Amino acid sequence: MQANMSTFIYYADIFGIIVFALSGALTAGRYRLDPFGVMVLAAVTAVGGGTIRDIILGIPVFWTIQSYYVGVIFFTSVFTILIIRKPKLVPKRFMLIADAFGLALFAVLGTQKALSHDFSMLTSIIMGAITGVAGGMIRDIICNQIPLILRQEIYATAALLGGGLFVLFSELNFSENSAMIIGMTGSLALRLVGIYWQVSLPAFKFDDELKG
Amino acid sequence: MQANMSTFIYYADIFGIIVFALSGALTAGRYRLDPFGVMVLAAVTAVGGGTIRDIILGIPVFWTIQSYYVGVIFFTSVFTILIIRKPKLVPKRFMLIADAFGLALFAVLGTQKALSHDFSMLTSIIMGAITGVAGGMIRDIICNQIPLILRQEIYATAALLGGGLFVLFSELNFSENSAMIIGMTGSLALRLVGIYWQVSLPAFKFDDELKG
Amino acid sequence: MQANMSTFIYYADIFGIIVFALSGALTAGRYRLDPFGVMVLAAVTAVGGGTIRDIILGIPVFWTIQSYYVGVIFFTSVFTILIIRKPKLVPKRFMLIADAFGLALFAVLGTQKALSHDFSMLTSIIMGAITGVAGGMIRDIICNQIPLILRQEIYATAALLGGGLFVLFSELNFSENSAMIIGMTGSLALRLVGIYWQVSLPAFKFDDELKG
Numbered sequence: 001m002q003a004n005m006s007t008f009i010y011y012a013d014i015f016g017i018i019v020f021a022l023s024g025a026l027t028a029g030r031y032r033l034d035p036f037g038v039m040v041l042a043a044v045t046a047v048g049g050g051t052i053r054d055i056i057l058g059i060p061v062f063w064t065i066q067s068y069y070v071g072v073i074f075f076t077s078v079f080t081i082l083i084i085r086k087p088k089l090v091p092k093r094f095m096l097i098a099d100a101f102g103l104a105l106f107a108v109l110g111t112q113k114a115l116s117h118d119f120s121m122l123t124s125i126i127m128g129a130i131t132g133v134a135g136g137m138i139r140d141i142i143c144n145q146i147p148l149i150l151r152q153e154i155y156a157t158a159a160l161l162g163g164g165l166f167v168l169f170s171e172l173n174f175s176e177n178s179a180m181i182i183g184m185t186g187s188l189a190l191r192l193v194g195i196y197w198q199v200s201l202p203a204f205k206f207d208d209e210l211k212g
Numbered sequence: 213m214q215a216n217m218s219t220f221i222y223y224a225d226i227f228g229i230i231v232f233a234l235s236g237a238l239t240a241g242r243y244r245l246d247p248f249g250v251m252v253l254a255a256v257t258a259v260g261g262g263t264i265r266d267i268i269l270g271i272p273v274f275w276t277i278q279s280y281y282v283g284v285i286f287f288t289s290v291f292t293i294l295i296i297r298k299p300k301l302v303p304k305r306f307m308l309i310a311d312a313f314g315l316a317l318f319a320v321l322g323t324q325k326a327l328s329h330d331f332s333m334l335t336s337i338i339m340g341a342i343t344g345v346a347g348g349m350i351r352d353i354i355c356n357q358i359p360l361i362l363r364q365e366i367y368a369t370a371a372l373l374g375g376g377l378f379v380l381f382s383e384l385n386f387s388e389n390s391a392m393i394i395g396m397t398g399s400l401a402l403r404l405v406g407i408y409w410q411v412s413l414p415a416f417k418f419d420d421e422l423k424g
Numbered sequence: 425m426q427a428n429m430s431t432f433i434y435y436a437d438i439f440g441i442i443v444f445a446l447s448g449a450l451t452a453g454r455y456r457l458d459p460f461g462v463m464v465l466a467a468v469t470a471v472g473g474g475t476i477r478d479i480i481l482g483i484p485v486f487w488t489i490q491s492y493y494v495g496v497i498f499f500t501s502v503f504t505i506l507i508i509r510k511p512k513l514v515p516k517r518f519m520l521i522a523d524a525f526g527l528a529l530f531a532v533l534g535t536q537k538a539l540s541h542d543f544s545m546l547t548s549i550i551m552g553a554i555t556g557v558a559g560g561m562i563r564d565i566i567c568n569q570i571p572l573i574l575r576q577e578i579y580a581t582a583a584l585l586g587g588g589l590f591v592l593f594s595e596l597n598f599s600e601n602s603a604m605i606i607g608m609t610g611s612l613a614l615r616l617v618g619i620y621w622q623v624s625l626p627a628f629k630f631d632d633e634l635k636g
Contacts, residue, residue: 028574031570031574032575033574033575034574034575034576036573036574036579036580036581037571037573037574037575040574040580041574051480055267055479055480056263056267056273056276057276058270058272058273058482060482061480061482063547064480064481064543064544064547065543065544065547067544067546067547070546070547070550119276119277120276120277120279122279122282123275123276123277123279123282126282137354141353141354141565142561142565142570142571142574143570144356144568144569144570145356146243146354146355146356147249147354149248149249150240150243150245150246150248150249150252150253150354151244151245151246151249152246155248156248156252157248267479268475268479268485268488269488270482270484270485331488331489332488332489332491334491334494335487335488335489335491335494338494349566353565353566356568357568358455358566358567358568359461359566361460361461362452362455362457362458362460362461362464362465362566363456363457363458363461364458367460368460368464369460
């Protein structure tokens with residue numbers, strides 16, 4: 001069971017990296033970037049969140065010591081450039097659901113990594129959310145957009161829920177595997193609710209400031 | 213006296229965090245962000261500078277080990293969303309002066325922290341300025357604006373002056389408390405001069421490049 | 425010979441910092457920044473890449489322990505503000521070639537630094553590219569532009585080639601000096617080809633997404 005869970009996490013992690021890299025590469029296509037630009041956006045989207053997490057935690061940045069991440073991003077970028085020339089070929093619904101899966105996974109894994117380095121529960125949950133959302137934020141900042149996730153249906157909230165459930169059920173003495181599955185399921189479920197019912201948290205705005 | 217100064221710094225620091233978080237949350241209101249976006253902008257503005265300082269210095273990032281910062285930012289954001297729906301309710305003059313106070317404090321505390329980790333005086337003054345201004349810069353970059361402080365009346369200059377005075381009077385064997393008070397007072401005074409007389413350093417521009 | 429190479433690298437490094445700082449300061453002139461803004465853009469362009477490299481590698485950030493970098497950036501900024509008021513006075517061709525030289529140098533030195541801290545060859549080549557291109561990327565992001573190098577003629581590709589050649593010829597048991605010269609020459613040559621023939625890698629775009 002332990003081995004099965006490790007294997008599951010290993011492949012799920014690679015799947016998440018591919019989905020996030022694909023999202024970055026497809027974004028690059030909207031801005032007429034050259035192939036190197038495609039790879040930079042794919043890499044930033046896929047590993048940007050984990051990089052910031054590791055830097056803030058003061059631990060070795062994961063992809064500098066596990067080179068297969070670079071390989072996965074490289075092949076995803078090349079694949080996107082060569083094969084998927086039209087984003088219509090990637091169904092939007094598939095991308096949204098796959099992205100929700102990657103978000104749930106990264107939020108829980110990021111929380112777990114911070115906890116395993118003895119950070120507090122609160123800090124660890126925040127680190128999980130950073131792992132899940134910061135890559136997409138940097139992608140949008142590079143492309144000169146206000147990050148979508150700051151406006152979008154229950155995105156970061158789902159990441160915080162995933163990390164929070166993981167911490168809660170770990171504290172309740174559930175096994176780590178069970179707590180992970182509960183955290184990921186909860187995060188995924190909340191995000192899918194946001195996608196299907198287009199639920200957003202109410203936006204915060206000032207009417208008299210919109211000209212500013 | 214020592215205890216009084218520590219207590220003063222503790223509460224002044226929290227006040228500075230609240231002011232910077234408020235500034236980030238109010239900015240979020242101009243861009244129709246959702247509540248999570250408000251919190252991200254508040255957090256980035258309030259602790260972004262200190263986070264970059266600690267990362268560059270290679271020391272533990274302060275808010276990962278002192279959780280009350282997250283609490284202060286959370287409650288400031290919720291308070292802003294629920295109560296202060298119109299920025300007119302926060303007088304602009306109050307925000308400017310409170311922000312000047314936070315800037316002076318963070319510049320001096322950032323300089324002191326770098327010095328206490330044995331960095332050079334020059335590096336420490338720069339770290340103080342980064343502590344004071346980087347959070348606001350990231351806030352503006354996320355909101356797709358050229359950072360205001362790169363154009364504004366004597367902003368970063370005031371931060372550099374605060375750190376510089378602190379270093380100078382420490383070298384002259386003043387007590388640390390005295391050097392802090394002198395640094396903060398000098399920084400605050402220069403910034404207030406900039407605000408009240410709208411003094412700016414002359415802008416540097418190329419006439420023949422403005423179309424570029 | 426070893427001493428000569430060290431001396432060459434020392435002065436070449438300062439020349440590279442000056443060129444990158446000049447590029448940042450000239451960019452600032454297009455956006456009516458104040459003198460402090462000029463220095464920030466100059467600093468970010470000149471040392472931003474190396475700063476990110478050192479942070480990701482978890483080693484001391486180079487300019488915090490070698491203060492002359494700050495001095496070089498300061499004097500380059502002041503010089504630019506006082507003397508070079510019109511960018512026409514800096515021939516565009518000179519800037520492009522000087523920048524290509526800085527890129528080649530930083531790519532190889534960044535690769536070497538990562539290797540000397542026992543990172544893998546792949547990670548080290550990426551670190552070299554980050555050293556060469558990240559500063560210019562941050563400069564463009566601050567100025568609210570999509571980074572030029574993500575679209576430009578063979579820019580980052582030249583950085584990757586420089587690091588790659590250095591690694592390859594080091595592996596082939598060439599002396600470190602020889603491997604450096606080969607790496608720099610290869611990178612410089614490829615970049616100059618890109619400049620003179622205006623060779624770009626074919627852009628990756630989606631026709632049906634351009635309105636998005």
